[in-house]
Amino acid sequence: MKVVFMGTPEFAAFCLRALLESRHQVVGVVTQLDRPRGRGKKLAFSPVKELAIKQGLPVLQPSNLADPTFLNILKGWEPQAIAVVAFGRLLPPAVLSLPPYGCINVHASLLPRYRGAAPIQRAIMNGEKETGVTTMYMVEKLDAGDIILQEKVSIPPEMTAGELEQELAARGARLLVRTLDLIESGQAPRIPQNEELATYAPPLRPEEERINWEEEAAKIVDHVRGLSPLPGAYTLRGGERLKVYRARVWEGEKEDLPKGRPGQVTAVFPREGFLVRAGEGEVLILEVQPPGKRIMSAVEYLRGYRLQVGEYLG
Template structure:
């Protein structure tokens, strides 16, 4: 089948590469415009654009999905199907109706759970033990189209969002090729989603990055691994942000002043939560790289009794 691929971040790159290695023909790629990134705020291309240009694929980066020039170019590609993977924009009806065989989306959750922009983060932050990927027929409503295929992926108790992201990207790429083979053969199923089971994964807010030490140890731990490696959970120490990237639950029953440093150990430092204690093992001070907590302590000594989270 002739297809147009729409995607933007790293998560979508394995899917694009898998399609290029399949029997289907990728005739064009649509991705978000270049954005300023890094300390110098230089314009940087999205990862999907870099991957597409590396193999000589034509790339379109519309500022708006209803631009006349973009729509004419998309139509000129004559796609039989449009494939969407973490594109970051809602497709207007004119695009949804354009390909003969429809539009297919790969979503990083077991729909109808975790519809929306941050399904991987939310699953880890909520302490889920399982997630997965779903391919679906796209509909005007957000992530509400009929399901084609799903693949389940376990979330280990210590897994981070970054680890699950990379696993789902690979599993999703394989699932997408299987899905398109079914579409090409006219055998792709349509399983309506149960709206009663739908949950949502809205974008992360800056406020959610702040560690609330009054929460139980399990919840703080899930936040830390759920925001690892991006954007990172943080606490305040003497007015500066201290991001926390590694932690272990020591117990879930001990009660004391939340945020208080209880002890300094060889592997890091112990912090009291609302219920239970965490051993902090990896941190990132402002303006520095991520480092083991013991290395941090050598440059920024902590004293038992100090309370984190205070300005």
């Protein structure tokens, strides 16, 4: 099958690699405009563009998906299907109606749950024990098309959003190839979504990155996991941001700990990390990043930065 691929981040690049290794023919790639990255804010290619160029594929980066010039080139590629993975923009009707087999999307949730831009982060932040990946036929409404295939994935207690993304990307890549195989053979299922069960995963807001120590310990830990490694949860220490990448609910002895108030350091363990009082329970901080420094274990942080029991964070 002749396929046009539309995607941008590394999650999408997993799927593009799988398509390139399949019997399907990728005839062109569409990705977002180059964006500034790093300290120098230099324009950088998306992971999908980098892969496409290495493979010698034609690449389009339209600022307007309804632009006649873009649509004419897309038509000239004569795709039988368009595979869309984390592209970052809704497709206009002119694109959705172009390929005879339709536009097929890979979404990192068990639709109709967690429609939207941040399904992986939101699932972990909400303490979900299970999520998955879905392929579906795209329609004009966000993530609302008929389901083709789904695969469930469990979320272990300490898994971060970054780790879950890697797992879902690998599974989504395989699921996309299976989906296109089924579509080409005329055996693909088409399961309407139940709108009554739909939930949404809106984009992350900058204010959500700050840890609220008034929350219960388990909620704080899920918050940290859901934002790790990007954009990263943070608290304040001495007016500066201290990012927190790994944490765990403290299940050790509590009788000897000072009661403290939310955000207060209640214990320092030189070989493990440090405890912070939550609205309910204690959070053991395991991995942090001080301003201008690399990510490090809490043990390393304690060696280089004096932290006292009774000190407040946030």
